[in-house]
Amino acid sequence: MSKQEQHWEKSRGLLFMTLAIWFVFSIGIFLFGAEMNEVTGPFGYPLTYWFTCQGSLGAFVILIFWFANRQEKIDEEFGFSERGDD
Amino acid sequence: MKGNFIDNLPKVYGIYTGGFLAFIIIMSIAEQMGMTAKTIGICFVAFTVAIYAIIGYLSRTAQADAYYVAGRQVPTVFNGMATAADWMSGASFVAMAGGIYFKGYGYMALLVGWTGGYVLVASLLAPYLRKFGCYTVPDFIGTRYGGNLSRFLAVVVLTVASFTYVTAQINATGTIASVALDIPFQYAVYVGLVSILLCSMLGGMRGVTWTQVAQYIVLIIAYLLPVFWISNKMGAGFFPHFMLADEVSRIAELEAQFGFVKNSAENLKEVPKGLAGITKAHSAVNATPWAFISLALAMMMGTASLPHVMMRYFTTPSVKAARKSVGWSLFFIFLLYSSAPMLATLSKLSLIDPTLPTGIIGKSISEVQAIDWYQNWNQANLMFVSDFNGNGTLELNEFFMGGKAVVLATPEIAGLPYVISGLVAAGGMAAAMSTADGLILAIANAISHDVYYKIIDPKAETAKRLVVARVLLVVIGFAGATIAAMEIQGILGSVIWAFDFAMSGLFFPLVLGVWWKRANREGAIAGMALGLISGAGYLIWVRNGGSGFLGITQLTFGIFGSAVSLVAMVVVSLMTSAPNAATQKMVDEVRIPSGKSILGKQH
Numbered sequence: 123m124s125k126q127e128q129h130w131e132k133s134r135g136l137l138f139m140t141l142a143i144w145f146v147f148s149i150g151i152f153l154f155g156a157e158m159n160e161v162t163g164p165f166g167y168p169l170t171y172w173f174t175c176q177g178s179l180g181a182f183v184i185l186i187f188w189f190a191n192r193q194e195k196i197d198e199e200f201g202f203s204e205r206g207d208d
Numbered sequence: 209m210k211g212n213f214i215d216n217l218p219k220v221y222g223i224y225t226g227g228f229l230a231f232i233i234i235m236s237i238a239e240q241m242g243m244t245a246k247t248i249g250i251c252f253v254a255f256t257v258a259i260y261a262i263i264g265y266l267s268r269t270a271q272a273d274a275y276y277v278a279g280r281q282v283p284t285v286f287n288g289m290a291t292a293a294d295w296m297s298g299a300s301f302v303a304m305a306g307g308i309y310f311k312g313y314g315y316m317a318l319l320v321g322w323t324g325g326y327v328l329v330a331s332l333l334a335p336y337l338r339k340f341g342c343y344t345v346p347d348f349i350g351t352r353y354g355g356n357l358s359r360f361l362a363v364v365v366l367t368v369a370s371f372t373y374v375t376a377q378i379n380a381t382g383t384i385a386s387v388a389l390d391i392p393f394q395y396a397v398y399v400g401l402v403s404i405l406l407c408s409m410l411g412g413m414r415g416v417t418w419t420q421v422a423q424y425i426v427l428i429i430a431y432l433l434p435v436f437w438i439s440n441k442m443g444a445g446f447f448p449h450f451m452l453a454d455e456v457s458r459i460a461e462l463e464a465q466f467g468f469v470k471n472s473a474e475n476l477k478e479v480p481k482g483l484a485g486i487t488k489a490h491s492a493v494n495a496t497p498w499a500f501i502s503l504a505l506a507m508m509m510g511t512a513s514l515p516h517v518m519m520r521y522f523t524t525p526s527v528k529a530a531r532k533s534v535g536w537s538l539f540f541i542f543l544l545y546s547s548a549p550m551l552a553t554l555s556k557l558s559l560i561d562p563t564l565p566t567g568i569i570g571k572s573i574s575e576v577q578a579i580d581w582y583q584n585w586n587q588a589n590l591m592f593v594s595d596f597n598g599n600g601t602l603e604l605n606e607f608f609m610g611g612k613a614v615v616l617a618t619p620e621i622a623g624l625p626y627v628i629s630g631l632v633a634a635g636g637m638a639a640a641m642s643t644a645d646g647l648i649l650a651i652a653n654a655i656s657h658d659v660y661y662k663i664i665d666p667k668a669e670t671a672k673r674l675v676v677a678r679v680l681l682v683v684i685g686f687a688g689a690t691i692a693a694m695e696i697q698g699i700l701g702s703v704i705w706a707f708d709f710a711m712s713g714l715f716f717p718l719v720l721g722v723w724w725k726r727a728n729r730e731g732a733i734a735g736m737a738l739g740l741i742s743g744a745g746y747l748i749w750v751r752n753g754g755s756g757f758l759g760i761t762q763l764t765f766g767i768f769g770s771a772v773s774l775v776a777m778v779v780v781s782l783m784t785s786a787p788n789a790a791t792q793k794m795v796d797e798v799r800i801p802s803g804k805s806i807l808g809k810q811h
Contacts, residue, residue, distance in 0.1 A: 144328070159492065159493045173320075180546070182538060
């Protein structure tokens with residue numbers, strides 16, 4: 123397998139992992155919205171309500187930065203990262 | 209000089225932010241000294257718009273890559289701010305808290321959808337389209353799949369989606385300008401339009417980028433300052449986001465105490481159009497899982513297909529920066545979105561809690577009608593009370609409010625000085641202007657670059673191309689303003705439709721263009737055409753009394769459109785021959801960040 127194919131395989135793996143986490147916070151938890159809202163969540167808000175106000179939104183922000191860092195590492199590993207900029 | 213400007217950005221915008229805060233302080237002193245509310249409103253809107261116009265003028269350019277992609281040198285964090293301003297429209301700013309206030313959980317699917325979509329943008333598309341080096345989204349479609357028809361169809365989808373969106377934004381600038389400057393709406397729309405064009409006309413994407421950063425700073429201050437102030441004034445907590453749990457449970461308690469009494473149709477006829485009462489629980493789950501998830505999903509896929517957002521990531525210096533920049537964009541959006549539910553909570557509690565001095569439920573009707581702010585907002589057609597049961601006391605089901613009032617009126621109800629209302633007007637104006645600018649530019653660029661330059665006259669010189677681009681900008685702006693002046697649709701409805709149109713026609717052709725090598729021209733053409741047609745068809749069917757299926761409503765028709773698009777694209781691609789070796793190699797190149805972009809620096 124060429125270097126480029128290996129790079130793409132790893133990138134695809136990262137994509138699937140990212141989309142799996144995204145699925146949990148955007149869709150998965152809202153399948154059980156009514157049940158979860160009985161539970162008290164962070165700062166004392168009802169749990170599902172908290173996820174719609176802050177929890178899921180914040181998780182997406184963290185997820186994107188995590189994804190960007192992981193992808194950068196993969197690019198570096200195979201020598202495909204760009205040079206001399208930010 | 210140019211490099212110098214980029215290096216100095218933090219300083220430039222630091223001074224700008226300080227200057228704006230100083231302006232707010234000067235205005236509040238002027239208010240103490242007796243400046244009228246009307247003058248303060250005019251000062252706020254005129255001052256901020258003048259600054260955007262100056263930035264727009266200073267960013268003027270005669271180069272294609274500066275005009276189309278801001279020279280690809282916008283740093284990560286600043287591009288994040290510009291994207292956030294581009295993204296958060298007049299609807300987000302003025303109507304979102306109101307939507308949460310009235311509809312609760314069912315509406316909050318939009319919050320999840322409008323943020324979760326950025327994960328798709330970051331992981332599926334933005335870095336790859338940046339590597340591609342295109343000027344516009346149809347530029348990617350046209351080069352990846354080849355042929356004028358695919359390029360043209362992408363322009364059609366882009367125009368349908370963005371134009372639906374932009375009329376709502378021009379409408380919002382007109383509304384704010386007409387209130388703040390006290391002129392009739394029909395003229396105010398054009399005042400709004402001229403302000404919008406001042407930002408984008410001379411500098412194209414470069415001008416829009418630097419004004420959007422300035423607009424983000426204004427709109428975020430204008431949104432957060434009142435939320436924090438009200439929360440502290442009410443004694444609800446100095447950091448509302450972490451401290452409103454008691455208020456949320458108090459609202460649930462009051463809701464149980466008052467009950468949601470249904471008004472008869474006859475009584476509701478009395479209520480002015482556009483106003484609503486509180487009929488849904490504030491924090492309880494009041495929608496089925498599918499209703500919530502389908503709306504969130506439609507907004508997420510729409511986010512990843514809206515060209516005015518995607519093209520912001522063409523302006524970063526590198527692929528790496530494009531990815532990070534998506535994270536920053538969402539962070540800056542998060543600051544406002546996470547505050548909207550807090551504002552809705554504070555606003556609702558201050559109105560309905562009889563133990564608070566601002567609470568009006570349980571007071572006598574005549575007492576409420578004598579309150580100053582009630583009279584003001586009743587006159588503005590945003591508040592209404594009526595004694596349906598004739599007991600002389602205001603009940604929960606007898607109080608009606610417009611969605612915009614949550615953002616616009618809460619500062620006044622909570623007793624904040626008028627300077628805050630002026631600030632909120634400037635913030636709403638900034639939000640609507642920045643989005644309108646991004647959208648008009650997306651349409652004008654697609655038509656000037658993809659239709660005029662790439663299809664009609666590929667030999668056109670840069671100077672001529674930029675003249676065409678600017679003429680189109682003005683024409684599209686005026687077309688949008690003319691339709692906005694007719695006031696056909698509500699702001700929020702048309703915004704949601706724009707997402708559905710975009711995802712119907714563009715989501716799968718874009719995503720599969722990067723992630724599926726086998727996708728070919730015939731497949732993409734079928735995907736775009738059938739996706740858009742079936743999505744639009746479904747909308748028309750449901751609007752005309754069709755029953756719909758699978759719980760897909762007129763707000764989520766993009767789910768049907770994009771499903772048709774996916775199936776059509778895969779089936780047609782597999783039935784026709786695979787893309788040639790050159791195209792396959794191009795896709796391989798797009799998938800790695802290093803090396804030259806597919807399209808040259810100037811193309």
